[in-house]
Amino acid sequence: MRRLGVVAAVVLSAAAVVPGADATTASATPVCGGLDHLRIPASVMSLPTTGGQVEAVSVKTSVVSGQTVQYCQVDADLFPVDPAAPHIKMRVALPYGWNHKALMFGGGGYNGTIPDLASNVPFGPADQPAPLARRYATFASDSGHQQNPAVPPSLDGSFGVNDEAVRNFSAGDALKKTRDASLFLIRHAYHATPHEIYFAGGSTGGREALNVAQRWPDAFDGVISGYPAWNNLAEVLDLGYLTQVLSRPGAFPGPEKQTLLYNKVIDACDGLDGLKDRVVSNPDACRFNPRTLRCPGGADTGPGCLSDPQIDAVIAMSTPFRWPYRVASGETQYPGFPFLSGADMRTPFLGFGTTAPANPMPVTSGYGMQYWDQWVKYFLTRDPQYNSLDLDPRNPGKWLGRISYLSTIQDRNNADLRPFARAGGKLLLLHGAADELVSPFATNDYYERVRDVVGPGQTRGFLRYYVVPGANHANFGTPAFAAGWDSLTALERWVEKGQSPVNPVVTDLAHNRTRPLCEFPAWPRYRGGNPDSAASFTCAR
Structure with missing residues (x-):
């Protein structure tokens, strides 16, 4: 129990209201x-x-x-x-x-x-x-x-x-x-303080998990951070740019074209890990070129190809977005999304959506586009009537100062986790390689920053980062790999017994198969045997 000093103020205040509350009066009821x-x-x-x-x-x-x-x-x-x-x-x-x-x-x-x-x-x-x-x-x-019940869940930014x-x-x-x-x-x-306190969250909750480790290193013994939107302002700017790109005439690829793109990426990259199982386990080796899907003459001639504007939109989504000005958080770019993200018709609302962005913003547009619209209206301009398509994140004009200020609040990018490590904290960090809403490339970046600041050896003393091939954002819809891992037990053993994770295995909850959970940057390579068993794979670099 490492927080005795930290919780002292809470304990003393509580004891003032609950006379005699101490370990001798602790109850499980x-x-x-x-x-x-x-x-x-x-x-x-x-x-x-x-x-x-x-x-x-x-x-x-x-x-x-x-x-x-x-x-x-x-x-x-x-x-x-x-x-x-x-x-x-x-x-x-x-x-x-x-x-x-x-x-x-x-x-x-x-x-x-x-x-x-x-x-x-x-x-x-x-x-x-x-x-x-x-x-x-x-x-x-x-x-x-x-939350305003008239707004789609988790998309009300009016506060x-x-x-x-x-x-x-x-x-x-x-x-x-x-x-x-x-x-x-x-x-x-209970007339007692918890022996251990943990935090677990994904997406915004993943950012919150990193936030508590950064800002209050003594507050939690262990933290599980899933697919964290830690550089929230940076991602919002990229989402704003993509919203404008997808709103251009003819640029939005409908659901059939999204499925086409997804299937072609799978065809090109699936076997690079040694096994064709519709899971791309080695995404760094994937070099798919969407221009191979170009319609004759670049015009939209049907669901079997992409027009030039649609190819430009796909490339924009998978390319790092850099802005030509400084913001106070120090962030300079958002790394873009994998080709697999949002290209699958099974998860349209988190990726492209099913309809193009417009004003007013349709609820069938991509989640990120709706998120941008709310942010512009309420966080940035504080004008609910403002047309978010009119704001160019590459050239925000009079809004630059406000953007820079918001970056200090929204980008939770302190990579110095040494205070958390010194306090005995442990951190499990996870991301799906096919995430269509929060880029796994961004989490790779944060992990590498921590290693640069803390050092590789010390980082392994309190942090493990795993990228799950085929997993998308929060197992939404029907992902290629619906990840399931008992991270809480792994965290308990690490915090309470000093036993760090060893050869963890992740289960595909949808397809009854397992894979090794490889520490980044390693990935599971098939070496022969039962393709549904983690024992048939090795973690390769």
Whole structure:
């Protein structure tokens, strides 16, 4: 238990309200009745709030991972400093038979809803229980704003008009506020502080996972970061550029052409890992040229080819986007997406979408295009009527200063994780090689930055990074490889027993096959035998 000094303030404050609360009175059964309408003092949170209050307490019985779990659900609001800012709505699940551990979940997209506390970690396994079924106390928040039900889930950026709400979401302030308040409630319920505290999140939640390791290195013992959108401002600028490219006349490749592209990439690159299984395990060797699909004369002559504008759009998506100005975060580019991303008709809404971007932005356009539209309207211009297609991210004009400022909040790019490592923290980092919403190339970049700053040997002492071939963003739709790995058990063993991951195996949840989970930059190469067994592969460089 390495956080005794860190949680001292929380413990002392909680002890002032719960006399005699210490290890000798610890219980595995939550005391729910004493939490109803409990006031949460501002002093238990290390960042500014005006306190909080429990709004509802109920005892629930749910089937989680096939197990019947009884737990106390606590809903609370944390109050802002700015009266105009939204509350942070948070929730804690306090199981009966508590294992004396806690886990915080990150969100997704623009957040705005509280994650399901009975869910699993990113790329979680199908054959192992979710954290709540393991009797973790789980907690999360909406990150400080509430989703408009009239907007597609996780795509409501309207809170961006308020500075405190932006910091709660983009800078991650709501994470620490929620963590501190949750520990206060856990101590009240069990008369004990958790032995270990973990964090798990993917996409926006993956950025949040890296954020807590960067900003509060003592706050969590172990972190699982899946497909993290860590350089959020950089990616938004690329998404804005791609939105403009895809909105050009004739540039948008419809679903049939997306499927054509996907199949041709598979045909060209599938066997480069030694096995034709419709999973490209060696993407660095893939040198597909979309111009081989050019229609005669470059005109759009049907679903069996790509026109010149469509080829230009595909190339733009797979090419690094660089902007000709400086932003305060220091980022200079976004690395683009693999050819496999978004080209599969099975996952259109996260990649290209099914219709071209337009004004107003269709809900059938790509997720990233809708994300850009909300960002321009609420974060950048703070004008809901602004046409996001009118803003050129290569030449933003009067908006450059605002873009630069937002980069300091949205790009969580501190690669110096030595304080986290010194505190004993462990980090598992995962990304799908065919991610269509957050580029795996960006995560490669962040990992390499950490190695450059910390050093290769020291980095391996606290960090493992795995790229999963064929996996897309969050196993959305029907990916070529639906990744499932028991990362939580691996993290527990590393944190609690000092046993780092050794030869981990990832399962394809959709096709009943396994592959070795190779440390980046290695990839699984087929060496003969049962093609559905990880034992038939070796990690190659």
